[in-house]
Amino acid sequence: MPMWFCDIEGCQKPAVRHFGECILCDRHLCAVHLQPAFHRCPQWEDEHAYDPAARDAEARELAELFGKINVSALEARASSLRHGVPCSVPPLRYDRSTMSATMGGMNYHVEVAFDDGVRWMARIRRSNATSPPPALRDYILQSEVATLRFLERTSVPSPCVFDFALEGADNAVGVGYILMEKLPGKSLRWALATQAQKNKVMSQLADAFIELSRYPFDRLGSLDRPGDGHVGPFARESLTDFAGSEMRPLGPFSSYGQYHESSLRLVLDLILRGEMYAPQAVDAYLIHRFLVDLIPLIAAEPPHTEREQRHYLKHADDKGDHILVDEDFHVTGIIDWEWAHTAPAAVAFNSPIGLLPVANFYDGANELGADEAVFARLLEEKGRADLAACVWNGRVQHRFAFCCGYDLADWRGFVGLFRGLRDVVGVDAGLDWDDWKAVALRRYEEDAGLRALLSRHEAAR
Numbered sequence: 001m002p003m004w005f006c007d008i009e010g011c012q013k014p015a016v017r018h019f020g021e022c023i024l025c026d027r028h029l030c031a032v033h034l035q036p037a038f039h040r041c042p043q044w045e046d047e048h049a050y051d052p053a054a055r056d057a058e059a060r061e062l063a064e065l066f067g068k069i070n071v072s073a074l075e076a077r078a079s080s081l082r083h084g085v086p087c088s089v090p091p092l093r094y095d096r097s098t099m100s101a102t103m104g105g106m107n108y109h110v111e112v113a114f115d116d117g118v119r120w121m122a123r124i125r126r127s128n129a130t131s132p133p134p135a136l137r138d139y140i141l142q143s144e145v146a147t148l149r150f151l152e153r154t155s156v157p158s159p160c161v162f163d164f165a166l167e168g169a170d171n172a173v174g175v176g177y178i179l180m181e182k183l184p185g186k187s188l189r190w191a192l193a194t195q196a197q198k199n200k201v202m203s204q205l206a207d208a209f210i211e212l213s214r215y216p217f218d219r220l221g222s223l224d225r226p227g228d229g230h231v232g233p234f235a236r237e238s239l240t241d242f243a244g245s246e247m248r249p250l251g252p253f254s255s256y257g258q259y260h261e262s263s264l265r266l267v268l269d270l271i272l273r274g275e276m277y278a279p280q281a282v283d284a285y286l287i288h289r290f291l292v293d294l295i296p297l298i299a300a301e302p303p304h305t306e307r308e309q310r311h312y313l314k315h316a317d318d319k320g321d322h323i324l325v326d327e328d329f330h331v332t333g334i335i336d337w338e339w340a341h342t343a344p345a346a347v348a349f350n351s352p353i354g355l356l357p358v359a360n361f362y363d364g365a366n367e368l369g370a371d372e373a374v375f376a377r378l379l380e381e382k383g384r385a386d387l388a389a390c391v392w393n394g395r396v397q398h399r400f401a402f403c404c405g406y407d408l409a410d411w412r413g414f415v416g417l418f419r420g421l422r423d424v425v426g427v428d429a430g431l432d433w434d435d436w437k438a439v440a441l442r443r444y445e446e447d448a449g450l451r452a453l454l455s456r457h458e459a460a461r
Contacts, residue, residue: 001244002273003240004017004028011032014275015028016034016277016278017270017275018130019034019277019279022041024050024053031279034278055096057128058094058096061127061128064127065126065175069092073174074089074173075089077163078112078163081163082114085115086115089112104336106125106338108126109122109123110122112179121181122177124176125137125176135247140236140338140339141178146222151313154214155207159333159335161181161226162180163179164226183333184332184333185326185333187322187324188201188320188323190320198371201323202374202378205331206378206379206384209384210382213345213387216310216311216312220251220255220258220342220343222234232251232252233251234250235339250266263404264404268285271288272453282450282453283408285449286437287418311343312348313348314340316338317336318354319354320352347401350397351394356372356398361417362417363420366399368394368395396425399421402417415433
C-alpha cells in the first residue's frame with residue numbers, strides 16, 4: 001500500500017511522493033494525474049503565478065490549523081505545569097510579515113507568555129499535502145521529544161521540553177504539540193557574518209561535536225522513547241514504507257552498509273511502484289542502482305576499535321539556521337532536531353552542510369572549502385584529531401548523502417553533484433551525464449527492475 005493514493009475521484013493509483021504533492025490544491029496525485037493535462041496548478045518556476053497561489057494556500061492551511069487549536073486548553077496545560085502561574089497565547093492570525101518568526105517548512109510556533117516574564121513555545125506540526133500521515137507525524141514528533149530529552153543530559157545548548165502530546169481524541173489542545181523553552185537569540189545568517197564571527201561560532205560548534213562524541217550508541221536510527229535513549233527506526237518520511245495500514249519505518253541498523261542497502265532498495269521499490277520519480281523513472285532507477293553498487297566504497301568498515309564502531313547523534317538539517325546566536329555570536333541554542341538520527345563518526349562529525357562551499361560543491365569540485373578547513377583545525381586544536389579527520393575526509397560522505405533521493409527537478413544541480421561523487425570515488429569518473437547513462441544502461445541491462453521500467457516506457461510511447 002502506498003503512503004497516499006491519488007486524490008482524483010475514481011483513481012486507485014499510488015500518489016507520487018514529493019512530485020505529486022501539491023500544496024496549492026492540497027492533493028496527492030499519481031503519475032498520470034500530475035501531468036499538465038490533468039493538473040493545472042501553476043508550477044514553482046512561474047513565480048508570478050505560483051507565488052500568489054502559494055500565499056493563498058498557506059492562508060487556507062493556517063486558518064484550518066488555527067481552527068483546530070484549543071488555545072484555552074493550551075494555556076491551561078502550560079499554567080498547570082508551572083503550578084498555576086497564569087499565561088496567555090497571542091491571538092492566532094495569519095500575517096505574512098511575521099511568518100518567518102513563527103513558521104518553518106514543517107512546523108508552526110506559538111509563544112506562551114507567563115505573567116512572571118517566562119516564555120515558552122508550542123511547536124505544532126503543519127498539515128498540508130507535503131505532510132506525512134498522522135501516525136508518522138506522531139512518530140516524528142515523539143522522536144524529536146526523545147532527542148531533546150537526551151540532549152538535556154549533555155552540555156549541548158538546546159531547548160528543554162516541558163510537555164508534549166500526540167494527535168488523538170484524548171488531546172484537549174486538539175493538535176499534536178511540543179511545549180518547550182523559548183531560547184534567546186536569532187537564527188544564524190552565515191553569509192552576513194564576518195570571518196571572526198564565523199570562527200567564534202565554529203569553535204562553539206566544535207565543542208558541541210566533542211560533547212556529542214562522549215555519548216555513543218550501538219545502533220543507527222532515531223531516538224524514539226523520551227527519557228531512556230532507546231534507538232528505534234528512523235523517524236523520517238523518506239525512510240518509511242507502508243503495508244496496508246501499517247507504517248514500516250526502516251531500521252534500526254547495526255551498520256552503515258545495512259542502512260544504505262535498505263534505504264536505497266526502498267527508493268528502487270518506490271520507483272517501480274510509481275511512488276517516486278515518476279517523471280524521470282528510468283534516470284532515477286539507474287542513479288540509485290549505481291549508488292547501491294557504491295555502498296562498499298562509501299560504508300567500508302576496516303578494522304576499528306570498539307569505540308570507533310559506535311554511532312553518534314547527528315542533526316539532520318545542519319545548514320546554519322538551526323543555530324541561534326546573540327548579538328556577540330555566542331551560540332544560545334541548537335534547534336530543529338526533527339529527523340535527528342544516530343550515524344557513524346564519519347557522518348556524525350563531518351562538517352555541517354552550512355560550511356560547504358556551495359557553488360563549487362554543486363559544480364562537482366571536491367576540495368574542502370575555507371570554512372570546513374577552519375572547522376577541522378579547530379577540532380585539532382581542541383585535541384580531537386579523530387573528529388577533525390571526519391571533516392578532512394568527509395567529501396565522499398557529503399556527496400553520497402546528497403545524491404540519495406535527490407530532487408531531480410533541480411537537474412542542473414544534480415548533474416554536478418553526481419559527477420563529483422563519481423570523481424571522488426573513482427568510478428565512472430569524468431563522464432558527462434549522457435555518456436554515463438549509456439554506460440549504465442549497458443551495465444544494468446539484465447536488471448529486472450530496469451527492464452520493467454523500459455518496457456513500460458516503450459508501451460507508453
